[in-house]
Amino acid sequence: MNRLAIGLGLVAGLWAGSAAIAHDGLPIGDGKIAREPRVGHVFVCETRFGGGGAQRVGPWVREGFWFAGEKIAVRGNVPWPNARFSIAVEGRDRVIRANNLPNHASGQFPVRADDPAYAYDRNPNTIREQGIVWRLPAQPVPAAHPTCVPMGQIGIALSGVAIYNALDGLGRDAPAYEIQDACGGHPERSGQYHYHDLSPCLDDREGKAGRHSALLGYALDGFGIFGPVGDDGKEVGNAALDACHGHVHEVPWDGRRVTIYHYHFTREYPYTLGCFRGAVDRTLFAGGGGAGGGPPNGQRPPGPPPGGGRPAGPPPR
Ligand SMILES: [Zn+2]
Ligand SMILES: [Zn+2]
DSSP states (O other): OOHHHHHHHHHHHHHTOTTOOSSSOEEOOTTOEESSOOTTSEEBSOOOOOOOOOSSOOTTEETTEEOGGGOOOBOOOBOOTTOOEEEEEETTEEEEEEOOOOSSOBOOSSOOTTSGGGGTOOOOOOOOOOOEEEEEESSOOEEEEEEOBOSSEEEEETTSOEEEOSBOTTSSBHHHHSOOBTTSEEEOTTOOEEESSOOTTSOOHHHHTTSSOOEEEEETTSOEEEOSBOTTSSBOOGGGSOTTSEEEEEEEETTEEEEEEEEEOOSSTTOSOSSEEEOOOGGGTTTTTTTOSSOSOOSSOSSOOOSSOOOOOOOOO
């Protein structure tokens, strides 16, 4: 690209306002935590953050942006042949049974000392099965008021993997700082393997073909989470979505076309839900509802920070 084209790109970016950027960097979402529903923010239930995260900021993070194309991934190609996942509509419920192992290969966790990712994020956790039995409303309706999302699981992808909100244990932009594997997943302290944003290993043939993205998962309130592409074939962002990161229009739903609220994964922070639009059974927050395993919060066991300066402290909560 010549200098004129770069200049024009910059001008176009400025002209289009702060949402437009003249390069492929994504604005870091640090600090975009809200105590009420707010577009572009995470309305999170926790008020204190002291957990883990990456111990060193990678060179793909700079000047308020992070560059996904430059970011490294945790190495490895670990298959999970025992992964189980099923969905059944039983009466008014959609029952999801899973053991939370991915239907795709994962990276090697704990992160090995010879993995380049180790220099930035020494995730010491091991992926472990989690017994998930969720009874969600099969036909969810919006609640009178949106509610906060917890740390820990806020939904589940059709790959069997838990979906977390955008924040790491320190309340920072998790996809920017933490190092996931090539499928965008990593385990937290109880071993729960999870995504913080759209996984490239989810099957969104619809979106890739320029149609409204496919259903890729369910939130704990029962609403669907779709891929990033909207009805016009373009990726949606905060401008097209409400504070909870969703909107209402006709989508495929249980084999029919239904006008219903749904969330979108987006490339733009907060990547997944900003809040719950529907009523949620809060007993599911703390690993209840058969979720088993340890505490859902936090990314790392307490202990001395490895190397570069993450404070030891209590897990977020
Ligand atoms: Zn995480
Ligand atoms: Zn949509």
